[in-house]
Amino acid sequence: ERIGVEEAILCAGKSDAQLVAILDELAARAASALLTRLDAAVLDRLPEHHRARIDHDAVSRTAYFDRTPRPDGLPSVAVVAAGSSDMPQVGEVVRTLTYADVATETVVDVGVAGLWRLLEHVERLREFPVVVVVAGMDGALPSVLGGLVPGAIVCLPTSTGYGVARDGETALHAALASCAPGLTVVNIDNGYGAACAALRIIRAVQRAGVPGTPDGRPAR
Amino acid sequence: ERIGVEEAILCAGKSDAQLVAILDELAARAASALLTRLDAAVLDRLPEHHRARIDHDAVSRTAYFDRTPRPDGLPSVAVVAAGSSDMPQVGEVVRTLTYADVATETVVDVGVAGLWRLLEHVERLREFPVVVVVAGMDGALPSVLGGLVPGAIVCLPTSTGYGVARDGETALHAALASCAPGLTVVNIDNGYGAACAALRIIRAVQRAGVPGTPDGRPAR
Amino acid sequence: ERIGVEEAILCAGKSDAQLVAILDELAARAASALLTRLDAAVLDRLPEHHRARIDHDAVSRTAYFDRTPRPDGLPSVAVVAAGSSDMPQVGEVVRTLTYADVATETVVDVGVAGLWRLLEHVERLREFPVVVVVAGMDGALPSVLGGLVPGAIVCLPTSTGYGVARDGETALHAALASCAPGLTVVNIDNGYGAACAALRIIRAVQRAGVPGTPDGRPAR
Amino acid sequence: ERIGVEEAILCAGKSDAQLVAILDELAARAASALLTRLDAAVLDRLPEHHRARIDHDAVSRTAYFDRTPRPDGLPSVAVVAAGSSDMPQVGEVVRTLTYADVATETVVDVGVAGLWRLLEHVERLREFPVVVVVAGMDGALPSVLGGLVPGAIVCLPTSTGYGVARDGETALHAALASCAPGLTVVNIDNGYGAACAALRIIRAVQRAGVPGTPDGRPAR
Amino acid sequence: ERIGVEEAILCAGKSDAQLVAILDELAARAASALLTRLDAAVLDRLPEHHRARIDHDAVSRTAYFDRTPRPDGLPSVAVVAAGSSDMPQVGEVVRTLTYADVATETVVDVGVAGLWRLLEHVERLREFPVVVVVAGMDGALPSVLGGLVPGAIVCLPTSTGYGVARDGETALHAALASCAPGLTVVNIDNGYGAACAALRIIRAVQRAGVPGTPDGRPAR
Amino acid sequence: ERIGVEEAILCAGKSDAQLVAILDELAARAASALLTRLDAAVLDRLPEHHRARIDHDAVSRTAYFDRTPRPDGLPSVAVVAAGSSDMPQVGEVVRTLTYADVATETVVDVGVAGLWRLLEHVERLREFPVVVVVAGMDGALPSVLGGLVPGAIVCLPTSTGYGVARDGETALHAALASCAPGLTVVNIDNGYGAACAALRIIRAVQRAGVPGTPDGRPAR
Amino acid sequence: ERIGVEEAILCAGKSDAQLVAILDELAARAASALLTRLDAAVLDRLPEHHRARIDHDAVSRTAYFDRTPRPDGLPSVAVVAAGSSDMPQVGEVVRTLTYADVATETVVDVGVAGLWRLLEHVERLREFPVVVVVAGMDGALPSVLGGLVPGAIVCLPTSTGYGVARDGETALHAALASCAPGLTVVNIDNGYGAACAALRIIRAVQRAGVPGTPDGRPAR
Amino acid sequence: ERIGVEEAILCAGKSDAQLVAILDELAARAASALLTRLDAAVLDRLPEHHRARIDHDAVSRTAYFDRTPRPDGLPSVAVVAAGSSDMPQVGEVVRTLTYADVATETVVDVGVAGLWRLLEHVERLREFPVVVVVAGMDGALPSVLGGLVPGAIVCLPTSTGYGVARDGETALHAALASCAPGLTVVNIDNGYGAACAALRIIRAVQRAGVPGTPDGRPAR
Ligand SMILES: Nc1ncnc2c1ncn2[C@@H]1O[C@H](COP(=O)(O)O)[C@@H](O)[C@H]1O
Ligand SMILES: Nc1ncnc2c1ncn2[C@@H]1O[C@H](COP(=O)(O)O)[C@@H](O)[C@H]1O
Ligand SMILES: Nc1ncnc2c1ncn2[C@@H]1O[C@H](COP(=O)(O)O)[C@@H](O)[C@H]1O
Ligand SMILES: Nc1ncnc2c1ncn2[C@@H]1O[C@H](COP(=O)(O)O)[C@@H](O)[C@H]1O
Ligand SMILES: [Mg+2]
Ligand SMILES: [Mg+2]
Numbered sequence A, B, C, D, E, F, G, H: 001e002r003i004g005v006e007e008a009i010l011c012a013g014k015s016d017a018q019l020v021a022i023l024d025e026l027a028a029r030a031a032s033a034l035l036t037r038l039d040a041a042v043l044d045r046l047p048e049h050h051r052a053r054i055d056h057d058a059v060s061r062t063a064y065f066d067r068t069p070r071p072d073g074l075p076s077v078a079v080v081a082a083g084s085s086d087m088p089q090v091g092e093v094v095r096t097l098t099y100a101d102v103a104t105e106t107v108v109d110v111g112v113a114g115l116w117r118l119l120e121h122v123e124r125l126r127e128f129p130v131v132v133v134v135a136g137m138d139g140a141l142p143s144v145l146g147g148l149v150p151g152a153i154v155c156l157p158t159s160t161g162y163g164v165a166r167d168g169e170t171a172l173h174a175a176l177a178s179c180a181p182g183l184t185v186v187n188i189d190n191g192y193g194a195a196c197a198a199l200r201i202i203r204a205v206q207r208a209g210v211p212g213t214p215d216g217r218p219a220r
């Protein structure tokens, strides 16, 4: 892989026939893969011999094809979510990073309307090189966390909410317009993208310990 | 006044001739008035005999015509703002309430990206029956305060910011979509409206002490 | 509760499993709760022992878990709606206030296109400390009422309508841009939020009779 | 004219040179014309011999070239406006109809937030075959009038207002989504268009008295 | 009726129970009514004794309750549509006018991309006092017709189309921004509203023949 | 040039210093260039020795640097515009094609509201391999022409208009949603882009006469 | 056909009854036709004797009625797509051109995120007079290809994607705002329109070889 | 600083008086600061004794107050821009990082429409732990680079362009909807924010070499 991030199969918008062809091809190559946006109903329609190789999670709609990830070491990415309605997106982030053998730590239901619940976690969150912040509706959580933790922050706005929440647009714009400096943002509900962004940073951090690699840069 | 709120003269969009005619008519009736959105440049073009009766504030662009307000008693409305760029709107709220003889207390530059500055004020803010919350950009302040203070909360989104802040639309939507329960919102930059909303509530609270008035309702 | 408003369980967007877990936990704590956006179909899938404790209203999609509210005294909040299509939102307001033991009075189908029907109610509505105004489509009702009644006004725009009604956006914007001074607004279809806003004001009014509490403020 | 409505010269967006060429051509043909959106500053730059033939109105930015209109008979179009900020658009309607020799009657500053002022005029307004309703901001006036008068109603939304008034979009959408049946609407600030729409209707009404013309239709 | 237009029952968004209650009340009063947006599926669920009194049209989703309209005289409103996909909206216009005993003439599938088909009808259309123009997608038909016929023109944009047609917004805006002078417009898909607008004009035209009525105005 | 289209210098958004540097560099290479969006005011601030080599057109804001184009042969691109307000964009198209030595023919002020003026030109326009259609406001011209001429059609929407014309968005969407088959569209006011699109087609047509070139394709 | 492009039957939004009537009429005339947006489910409901004459493709939802196309010669239009989710739109382009007896060549899954896959095809693509570029999501493919190939480029944005992809709006705007000169664009998902645009160009190219036809223009 | 990023003074939207007060306070504390969005015209109005301490850059509108940065070591952040019109935003990124003593490397005018210019830089760009990608208009550069370099990518959309470029919204959405995995995005024109995001990553990378710090995480 040219960029150190394995491409995933986005199942939404593909016909059953297209998915089967992709899995056939993977099986023929003895290759493993990450599948995203795979509904349980679609999974049930796949041939049994493919289903047997698939580890599927219904909440996050992700699946591992022919691979059991083994994250090792301490968690290096924290995933923090405002509400329990954001669990599908949290799951997509965690399962994507797990597939890349990166361990994560998850903190859920700490929306800013109950600030005291969030504040209990701040000291711990300050230790992480990367924090993924998941929030819908007003999207105020990134602004508060952004002023409290020093690590890289990847904001994942979700489509949770109704009315002016506008399917995630308000949460997206709030994260982008935040007065907390240095927040970065991915597309609405793009848990896979948030995980890949975290992965790019974690890989840079890992290379930093190895002389002669780009991040440490001493070798040049 | 049928609704206990004096109508103000919105000067923006009126020609000099229209403004002079209104002031002539007020002077003829020996009436006082609140003027909003009155630019210093427009003020300078008004006839001297009208200017002499005008108490103008350049930052909030408000003016009192032929009246010196006397707010008495303790402040009953708190006005809390995220940034120092929100001073024009804060001023419009405070000057409108002052004109109605309502005392206010102001707390500025307590945006959530510097949470500790805000938290110093929370106990004090919990004492007010009404809190006006002024914020632009991401508009996260209402959500945080909304979870911490019990009084009525009137959110005043401001057009501060650029890009996706979209002239206040993001702050407006964030306040409306907030997960903190019971926030209310007025139009972008509408300091006059936020003050009138606070006034309606304060008047209801004041009537509550007087038996036979609507709020206490015991007389019915 | 730090803010005097009990948090509700928003059922929309939660899986059956999540809802059961929440009810189990409430039952274990012998706690009661308000549930919103609970569809009859979802209710039917819940375990019988939970259903037995639930008082559900199909129109407003609200439910009381293990609690029978007892509003006492005269109604202190009026809920006024433009059309009979707004009944679900009216119901969410009324049922939330009832749960908080606040009595309400409801006036429906008084849209401004039939002005004479509305005018019959104005004298009565002028007595309330808080009026919640529910309107979709063009959202003209708040502007008319706002010029006629002195109490606090909370506008609840609804998603009723089609074409440029844009799922409530036009009603929302009309309330926010109203020339009637001092209207406040909540998110489209957010009956729960409108009720909580009314509750914050009613609580402030109630405290006003008690010396030493924030609203009367004499004790300071 | 194929459609009984004389085309006007829209001066906005034309260079001085283009305008002079058009006036030269009119003068050569000894033709008269209506000019719209003609700023006083542009007028001042035109050649003296053209200026001498122009009757210009600064508020409405309209001009009559080489023609003195003579409206005869009773007014057949009423022009009703919510606020005094809407005078430029009111003027464009009135001056266009006047140019077509149609008499008008104007009622201004009767926005619905002061409903009693509007109600004084309703009986009179019920007599007109066409009422043009001019309103910005929340645009509630058309909905109220639409339920009270039987004539044809042409709504002219204006760009008056700020924030969510969105340069007239809210007033436009409120008129289009109105629950009052049978309102029609023209583009924001298009006073010329509203007048032409009224003219088409008045012409149809006038033809109705004449046997053998389309409107009465008896001749067919 | 204060405005000469009978209010219709908009069935969309009403529960079966609400509809039955309305029909019960109509039957009790021996009143007839026009119902709009009534799906065949909803109709089938109504009680047999109500269904027996209903004349339903599936394409336009309109129904007459306990009334057989008798339009007399020559057609006075022409309804012109761009494509055959606009038939539901054409039907709503025609059936509403028919209910008001106004005869109509319909011309369909004359979109401007096949200009020659449209041009065959122009001479005939020039005879009508009112022309309703129905068009979705690019909405070019009103601009072309507006330059060719002298009668009042009511544009009815439809939600036909996809992509940038944006559920009728492009057709709506094209009609409003048309360079043909004096077009008027109603909400997207609002066939009922277009018919009511035509009705207001036809009524004004009809009154014109009768001395002492508003339109002729000679009596004043 | 890899694509047969010479890149132009877009002067808008460039500082004087940047422009001078670009011209210096061109002069050093003895290269000629097309400049677009060059205001007369900016031109006046350039050094005299550069100005001497520039052929500037104020209406289209285009300039030829050190080159006198020589279009030869009959015009192969027709440029058709709805209104005289569209002349700047027409000019940008014509001057860009002229720079590429392609002759053009221009037809202006043939908007569809005056259909008969347009129809006079149709037979002639049917002869061109490429027609560029320039229109703002409602953008109805492309739909009408698209049904009448067989050549390739490039629509150039302009920002002419106000209100819902939305700076060209309505004209853009009308062209894209047109029911006339096979229209293509470029960005609002992008006369340079429309000319380049025409050029790509003309080059393909020219290559068609030459065996062994891509367009005729016989050589493969 | 006046414009050399056969009109197709757009089946979406037509009732079964309308479709049958159209096919009956075609059969009566012994005419063939192209049908677009024809779902397999709708096809199954058509009468057997019509189905027997229909060649349907489920992915592209296109059908040929009573005609077997015979594209001859080398492919003259290349259809290039970013992802395999764009196959329905690719199919609509290819099948429409095939129906017009124009041969095509298809290159799929060459999105710019995997640039090396695209670059392998560039030399070949440079030979085509017309390239149709199909892309959703970020729509970056047209900008890259536009700088590499000299032929006419017709961009077909697709509704593939979620969140800010906004049903194709981002891909549409990216193609229109591209810095590659001379790209043209059709409506989102309008494969039929893209094919017709290509056809207009191919027809112009074909006429170029024939003296006395418009494109070569030598005969004039 | 709690988050390792020094807060900057955003000068846009502040009055001269507010700016002087801020600088006075900094001088009193002998503190240095970064100022952004400081126009040359505003700078000229500041008191001479403050101006003497200010290092201002007109293109990026940034200023260093009382501090001379000393970036040491090799560049660790690459800043890549599509066009020369993006220089102000490039400057804001570079000057902010320089102020934080982080060395940068800049590559400008490598938009994807001239792909070969970009490809020359790819191997070099693959060495950086962080790449900031600056692009307006269609915003295609991030998608192309995102598939070619492994480091963390921070996209900075700019407001360059016109029409559907919509002041940067298209570039913003293209970056967010990109099919290249793991791109992160900041607000339109927010060069300061992009630099702070890069700084958070670089700090994490730097801490990685030091045992017991969060990033390496071995100490826990
Ligand atoms: N700053 C302001 N923002 C919003 N509304 C205002 C403001 N100042 C005055 N108003 C209201 O605007 C209206 C002024 O209308 P008029 O002066 O008649 O054009 C009144 O209803 C005022 O209460
Ligand atoms: N109908 C409703 N509309 C808006 N917010 C609601 C509604 N019902 C409950 N809530 C709030 O939504 C949140 C529920 O979050 P949770 O149950 O933790 O997902 C709480 O803050 C409630 O106060
Ligand atoms: N104020 C106005 N608003 C809208 N359209 C106008 C206005 N004044 C003139 N027009 C129309 O705009 C067109 C003027 O076009 P032209 O003068 O040829 O650019 C004519 O169709 C007029 O009828
Ligand atoms: N008027 C114009 N509209 C759109 N693009 C243009 C225009 N003029 C020049 N261009 C293109 O803009 C780019 C110029 O970029 P620059 O390097 O900033 O000069 C080139 O790709 C030109 O082909
Ligand atoms: Mg919660
Ligand atoms: Mg600050």
Ligand SMILES: [Mg+2]
Pocket (backbone or CB within 6 Å): C082, C083, C084, C109, C111
């Ligand atoms: Mg009703």
Ligand SMILES: [Mg+2]
Pocket (backbone or CB within 6 Å): D082, D083, D084, D109, D111
């Ligand atoms: Mg007024």
Ligand SMILES: [Mg+2]
Pocket (backbone or CB within 6 Å): E082, E083, E084, E109, E111
């Ligand atoms: Mg047709």
Ligand SMILES: [Mg+2]
Pocket (backbone or CB within 6 Å): F082, F083, F084, F109, F111
């Ligand atoms: Mg013209």
Ligand SMILES: [Mg+2]
Pocket (backbone or CB within 6 Å): G082, G083, G084, G109, G111
């Ligand atoms: Mg792929």
Ligand SMILES: [Mg+2]
Pocket (backbone or CB within 6 Å): H082, H083, H084, H109
């Ligand atoms: Mg360049």
